[in-house]
Amino acid sequence: MSSIILAESSPAMPLDYVSDRLARRRTRHLRETIIELLLLAAALVSVATTLGIVFILVKESLVFFEHVSLWDFLTDTQWTPLFDDAHFGILPLVSGTLVSSGVALLVAIPLGTIIAIYLSEFAPFKVREIAKPFLELLGGVPTIIYGYFALLFVTPLLQLLIPELPGFNLLSAGLVMGIMIVPYVSSVAEDAMRAVPMSLREGSYAMGATRYQTAVKVVAPAAISGLAAAYILGISRAVGETMILAVAAGMQPNLTWNPLEPAETITAYIVQVALGDLPHGSVGYQTIFAAGLTLMLITLCFNVIGHLMRKKFREVY
Amino acid sequence: MTAISANLQEIRTIIARHKRWDLLFSLLGLAALMIGVLTFLTLFGQMVIEGAGRLSLDFFLNFPSRRPEQAGILSAWVGSTLVMVVTALVAVPVGVAAGVYLEEYAPKNLLTDIIEINVTNLAGVPSIVYGLLALGIFVYQFGFGQSILSAGLTLALLILPVVIVATREAIRAIPIHIREGAYACGATQWQTVRDHILPYSSAGILTGVIIGMARAIGETAPIITIGALTFIAFLPPLPFTGEPTAGLFDWLTSPFTVMPIQMFNWTSRPEEAFHENAAAAGFVLVLMTLTMNGMAIWLRYRLRKNIKW
Numbered sequence: 001m002s003s004i005i006l007a008e009s010s011p012a013m014p015l016d017y018v019s020d021r022l023a024r025r026r027t028r029h030l031r032e033t034i035i036e037l038l039l040l041a042a043a044l045v046s047v048a049t050t051l052g053i054v055f056i057l058v059k060e061s062l063v064f065f066e067h068v069s070l071w072d073f074l075t076d077t078q079w080t081p082l083f084d085d086a087h088f089g090i091l092p093l094v095s096g097t098l099v100s101s102g103v104a105l106l107v108a109i110p111l112g113t114i115i116a117i118y119l120s121e122f123a124p125f126k127v128r129e130i131a132k133p134f135l136e137l138l139g140g141v142p143t144i145i146y147g148y149f150a151l152l153f154v155t156p157l158l159q160l161l162i163p164e165l166p167g168f169n170l171l172s173a174g175l176v177m178g179i180m181i182v183p184y185v186s187s188v189a190e191d192a193m194r195a196v197p198m199s200l201r202e203g204s205y206a207m208g209a210t211r212y213q214t215a216v217k218v219v220a221p222a223a224i225s226g227l228a229a230a231y232i233l234g235i236s237r238a239v240g241e242t243m244i245l246a247v248a249a250g251m252q253p254n255l256t257w258n259p260l261e262p263a264e265t266i267t268a269y270i271v272q273v274a275l276g277d278l279p280h281g282s283v284g285y286q287t288i289f290a291a292g293l294t295l296m297l298i299t300l301c302f303n304v305i306g307h308l309m310r311k312k313f314r315e316v317y
Numbered sequence: 318m319t320a321i322s323a324n325l326q327e328i329r330t331i332i333a334r335h336k337r338w339d340l341l342f343s344l345l346g347l348a349a350l351m352i353g354v355l356t357f358l359t360l361f362g363q364m365v366i367e368g369a370g371r372l373s374l375d376f377f378l379n380f381p382s383r384r385p386e387q388a389g390i391l392s393a394w395v396g397s398t399l400v401m402v403v404t405a406l407v408a409v410p411v412g413v414a415a416g417v418y419l420e421e422y423a424p425k426n427l428l429t430d431i432i433e434i435n436v437t438n439l440a441g442v443p444s445i446v447y448g449l450l451a452l453g454i455f456v457y458q459f460g461f462g463q464s465i466l467s468a469g470l471t472l473a474l475l476i477l478p479v480v481i482v483a484t485r486e487a488i489r490a491i492p493i494h495i496r497e498g499a500y501a502c503g504a505t506q507w508q509t510v511r512d513h514i515l516p517y518s519s520a521g522i523l524t525g526v527i528i529g530m531a532r533a534i535g536e537t538a539p540i541i542t543i544g545a546l547t548f549i550a551f552l553p554p555l556p557f558t559g560e561p562t563a564g565l566f567d568w569l570t571s572p573f574t575v576m577p578i579q580m581f582n583w584t585s586r587p588e589e590a591f592h593e594n595a596a597a598a599g600f601v602l603v604l605m606t607l608t609m610n611g612m613a614i615w616l617r618y619r620l621r622k623n624i625k626w
Contacts, residue, residue, distance in 0.1 A: 115349045
């Protein structure tokens with residue numbers, strides 16, 4: 001009797017037990033899969049952002065180019081999209097962008113490079129420990145503050161030197177923008193130079209080279225791809241910078257290559273239009289997307305050049 | 318004998334000359350650093366001198382006004398705070414999740430490559446382009462309007478690369494034997510991430526989040542683009558107040574202004590008196606971003622010192 005009961009129930013026990021474990025394993029597996037998918041979805045947000053940017057810029061620009069021919073957009077020398085006599089030549093905005101970026105880079109690239117070489121090759125440990133966070137702070141100051149500084153401090157100062165300088169000009173905006181970009185350039189450049197293996201420096205010192213000779217003739221050329229990356233980063237910062245120029249450069253489209261004049265950049269134009277009440281679907285609404293697309297294409301160009309340069313100059317140790 | 322010593326003399330002068338270049342370059346480097354430091358100190362000092370007269374409790378509790386001596390930044394700092402809340406609530410979970418995925422889960426395939434390239438590229442996109450994205454997608458496509466919600470989402474997308482990169486770096490610093498230990502005890506991948514990876518990397522992630530938030534709080538251009546107003550003399554509705562009663566989330570759809578926009582508005586007015594207000598608002602803004610950046614730097618410093626695996 002009892003043996004029969006045992007025979008009936010004993011196989012059932014482990015069976016139940018096993019199936020329970022299997023079920024738990026399955027829910028565990030399912031939960032793991034769901035979590036992985038959720039994490040993947042979060043990672044895909046960045047892809048969605050890029051797609052969104054391209055989609056919205058191209059979509060609105062296409063509507064814009066139905067009204068304005070691409071030829072006019074690229075060759076007309078006036079940018080007066082909101083006037084009765086509307087002209088849609090992007091050149092004045094592009095010239096303003098390039099001149100202000102040029103001024104900024106003339107400040108940021110030499111200063112950034114010197115600081116990077118100094119910090120990585122010359123500075124004592126203590127100086128580096130203090131200087132690096134300080135430079136980071138300099139890069140963390142909101143750009144609107146730099147704009148205020150350019151308009152109300154640097155411009156009056158420059159007017160003492162150049163009396164005919166107008167209150168809004170590309171020069172002071174560009175100078176201040178250059179100071180703003182220095183930390184970005186110097187930190188990437190320094191990282192690149194610190195990545196150069198010690199053996200190269202030791203070889204150079206063993207040959208009797210001084211620090212300066214080692215830094216300029218050995219370390220900097222070895223880190224050239226990183227330096228190029230730092231400069232490209234500086235350029236795309238300068239081209240995309242907005243508030244300093246919106247505040248201090250004046251918001252008049254002006255086809256000029258002279259930094260002493262007021263002018264408007266692509267970014268400042270977008271701010272100017274957005275400040276007015278912007279009816280959805282109006283010409284003003286579409287022009288800022290066309291301007292934004294131009295800006296994206298310019299930064300894309302620089303990024304591609306930077307990528308090619310990095311590939312060409314990549315040093316293998 | 319004399320020929321050799323003359324030769325030695327010559328070599329010594331050459332070495333001395335080259336060593337002088339060392340010294341010169343050291344001085345040049347210090348001077349370059351000083352330009353940065355002095356600019357910063359001048360900027361800070363100028364704002365303190367210019368704006369100190371306006372800094373009082375009233376300045377924080379008054380709405381903007383046409384009379385400069387009565388104008389304050391109440392709506393600006395409340396707006397900034399609310400926008401930051403939305404930004405943090407979106408950017409932190411999404412950014413950390415994306416970082417965890419890329420570091421712990423992602424297989425080596427095309428999709429992973431695309432995501433990684435994307436994150437790098439997005440870090441270089443000008444902030445005003447995010448503004449255009451938000452204007453097209455959030456404001457008009459999704460119909461969120463020119464609201465705190467739109468602004469918070471925009472800034473969240475903007476700082477997402479910062480959070481992702483910080484998360485990845487923090488996770489990469491955790492040695493593999495921590496994971497192996499967890500797996501050996503039978504933990505699943507998620508349990509390993511939840512109980513080991515995330516707690517150990519939390520300080521590094523926090524550093525990235527603080528830097529991202531400091532950047533977001535000073536960001537002006539993308540918020541102007543979505544149409545934040547420059548003159549706001551009211552606060553977003555508190556939950557469950559007002560007539561008719563506001564819901565729990567009504568503040569999300571309210572018009573708003575933020576600190577940098579308030580400052581931009583005052584800076585671009587021709588009247589001198591408003592420039593004082595701009596300086597005072599700028600001082601508050603710099604103090605906020607500096608505190609946050611300083612906190613992040615300090616955290617990183619402590620982190621580097623303490624962890625020994």
